[in-house]
Amino acid sequence: xxxxxxxxxxxxxxxxxxxxxxxxxxxxxxxxxxxxxxxxxxxxxxxxxxxxxxxxxxxxxxxxxxxxxxxxxxxxxxxxxxxxxxxxxxxxxxxxxxxxxxxxxxxxxxxxxxxxxxxxxxxxxxxxxxxxxxxxxxxxxxxxxxxxxxxxxxxxxxxxxxxxxxxxxxxxxxxxxxxxxxxxxxxxxxxxxxxxxxxxxxxxxxxxxxxxxxxxxxxxxxxxxxxxxxxxxxxxxxxxxxxxxxxxxxxxxxxxxxxxxxxxxxxxxxxxxxxxxxxxxxxxxxxxxxxxxxxx
Amino acid sequence: xxxxxxxxxxxxxxxxxxxxxxxxxxxxxxxxxxxxxxxxxxxxxxxxxxxxxxxxxxxxxxxxxxxxxxxxxxxxxxxxxxxxxxxxxxxxxxxxxxxxxxxxxxxxxxxxxxxxxxxxxxxxxxxxxxxxxxxxxxxxxxxxxxxxxxxxxxxxxxxxxxxxxxxxxxxxxxxxxxxxxxxxxxxxxxxxxxxxxxxxxxxxxxxxxxxxxxxxxxxxxxxxxxxxxxxxxxxxxxxxxxxxxxxxxxxxxxxxxxxxxxxxxxxxxxxxxxxxxxxxxxxxxxxx
Numbered sequence: 001x002x003x004x005x006x007x008x009x010x011x012x013x014x015x016x017x018x019x020x021x022x023x024x025x026x027x028x029x030x031x032x033x034x035x036x037x038x039x040x041x042x043x044x045x046x047x048x049x050x051x052x053x054x055x056x057x058x059x060x061x062x063x064x065x066x067x068x069x070x071x072x073x074x075x076x077x078x079x080x081x082x083x084x085x086x087x088x089x090x091x092x093x094x095x096x097x098x099x100x101x102x103x104x105x106x107x108x109x110x111x112x113x114x115x116x117x118x119x120x121x122x123x124x125x126x127x128x129x130x131x132x133x134x135x136x137x138x139x140x141x142x143x144x145x146x147x148x149x150x151x152x153x154x155x156x157x158x159x160x161x162x163x164x165x166x167x168x169x170x171x172x173x174x175x176x177x178x179x180x181x182x183x184x185x186x187x188x189x190x191x192x193x194x195x196x197x198x199x200x201x202x203x204x205x206x207x208x209x210x211x212x213x214x215x216x217x218x219x220x221x222x223x224x225x226x227x228x229x230x231x232x233x234x235x236x237x238x239x240x241x242x243x244x245x246x247x248x249x250x251x252x253x254x255x256x257x258x259x260x261x262x263x264x265x266x267x268x269x270x271x272x273x274x275x276x277x278x279x280x281x282x283x284x285x286x287x288x289x290x291x292x293x294x295x296x
Numbered sequence: 297x298x299x300x301x302x303x304x305x306x307x308x309x310x311x312x313x314x315x316x317x318x319x320x321x322x323x324x325x326x327x328x329x330x331x332x333x334x335x336x337x338x339x340x341x342x343x344x345x346x347x348x349x350x351x352x353x354x355x356x357x358x359x360x361x362x363x364x365x366x367x368x369x370x371x372x373x374x375x376x377x378x379x380x381x382x383x384x385x386x387x388x389x390x391x392x393x394x395x396x397x398x399x400x401x402x403x404x405x406x407x408x409x410x411x412x413x414x415x416x417x418x419x420x421x422x423x424x425x426x427x428x429x430x431x432x433x434x435x436x437x438x439x440x441x442x443x444x445x446x447x448x449x450x451x452x453x454x455x456x457x458x459x460x461x462x463x464x465x466x467x468x469x470x471x472x473x474x475x476x477x478x479x480x481x482x483x484x485x486x487x488x489x490x491x492x493x494x495x496x497x498x499x500x501x502x503x504x505x506x507x508x509x510x511x512x513x514x515x516x517x518x519x520x521x522x523x524x525x526x527x528x529x530x531x532x533x534x535x536x537x538x539x540x541x542x543x544x545x546x547x548x549x550x551x552x553x554x555x556x557x558x559x560x561x562x563x564x565x566x567x568x569x570x571x572x573x574x575x576x577x578x579x580x581x582x583x584x
Binding site for chain 1 (some may be wrong): 310339341388444467472474542551558
């Protein structure tokens with residue numbers, strides 16, 4: 001069952017219309033309910049524009065977008081669309097509206113008409129989920145960027161959406177902040193079946209996804225499992241992206257004739273593959289020093 | 297070598313006297329010499345931003361001193377003012393600070409405030425634009441017609457045009473795609489080489505500081521907790537992880553290989569260095 005679906009989706013920003021500058025070109029995609037999809041692409045490839053189509057922030061210039069079966073262009077359905085899809089943007093300062101953290105997190109459920117007692121539980125849950133329970137009474141402007149971003153995510157969690165779209169939501173965070181956010185969204189996916197769409201520049205975040213979509217010049221350029229796509233080192237480089245460091249290392253070793261698979265994406269797999277390949281070369285070498293390897 | 301910038305026992309307390317009183321930095325000592333390229337890392341809230349905002353007098357220390365070429369920058373208002381030209385600060389997401397009608401005027405804003413002659417301003421604007429790869433024909437455009445990456449270059453050029461002796465950049469690559477990051481960093485390195493000035497690069501990317509900095513300073517909980525070469529700092533992987541940071545992915549691979557018994561330096565931090573070591577291990581020349 002699909003959560004999101006686009007059919008021949010095209011989009012041009014109004015001021016550019018007529019100049020033939022389509023930011024999205026006839027995109028046909030479906031995102032399955034309960035999946036984690038990462039969208040990669042260089043700056044200007046159209047990935048953020050695509051993300052904004054998923055909760056009717058932007059509407060198609062051509063084609064259709066359906067969210068859980070609701071047509072986003074149907075004005076009567078927009079509340080249903082926004083109830084289902086929560087967005088988290090790059091800059092937390094643009095997303096925080098209240099003067100107290102817990103009021104900010106309560107903003108969306110209040111708007112959705114959730115009963116007061118339930119709002120209390122939802123807000124506490126959401127703040128706990130992002131590790132910010134101790135900051136409930138703080139003023140957001142006194143928090144760091146990473147803390148503010150976690151508040152913004154808590155605000156979306158409190159809506160209990162079926163799908164969360166993160167538009168480069170970790171771009172301003174430190175490694176721990178990124179790990180926290182990733183762990184949070186993966187847990188929401190695992191425990192509550194929330195569909196996750198992550199727009200990102202970080203290859204290691206994309207690694208966690210079930211599926212990877214690579215955008216280039218307004219079109220879907222590659223679509224598949226991260227493991228398959230990251231092996232295409234040269235193709236990725238050609239469109240301004242890059243493979244994870246592990247794959248780049250394996251690729252550079254392969255170019256020297258060492259027989260390592262490019263599919264060993266994780267640090268453990270990568271180290272394991274290198275060990276195995278060196279060992280195998282040793283065995284096959286005509287005058288190898290096998291005793292040393294046996295110790296190993 | 298005589299340090300160009302020194303910080304002595306620097307402390308800054310926000311919201312002093314309120315329930316939210318909090319020391320963002322406490323008793324920091326730091327010195328940087330001319331021509332150094334220093335990476336500054338620390339988790340969000342570690343005090344990085346507060347720290348760098350003291351270096352050009354945007355924030356006044358609650359306690360302690362900041363000295364530029366041996367002189368306390370708060371000695372007089374004139375000296376504080378001048379420090380802001382000697383120590384250039386590029387904020388996070390600087391593209392939001394563009395405001396002039398043309399790219400040229402925006403880049404010229406700093407030098408104009410320095411009271412330079414017209415020809416000198418012109419020379420500096422063109423040179424700074426060149427360093428960050430802004431094309432001549434873009435100088436007459438509105439900065440708002442440019443893409444995000446180009447706008448950021450305009451903002452960086454605006455600081456370069458003041459020819460600061462110390463250049464501080466707060467996450468200059470945040471939000472850019474890999475190719476964009478690489479080219480901005482390459483431009484900065486080129487600038488650093490050409491001018492021989494001091495650069496402080498604040499970053500959340502361990503890869504970025506590993507590749508570009510000769511020295512890394514780590515902040516945690518309002519203090520400097522490590523200060524050394526990339527090799528020294530990245531050999532302390534466990535401590536870095538404990539304070540919310542980490543080591544480059546390549547270092548993690550090197551650590552695993554080392555644990556598995558390969559003769560690989562576990563603190564290797566560049567792909568090229570690891571590749572060289574691995575290739576030298578081939579054919580039975582190295583294991584264990």
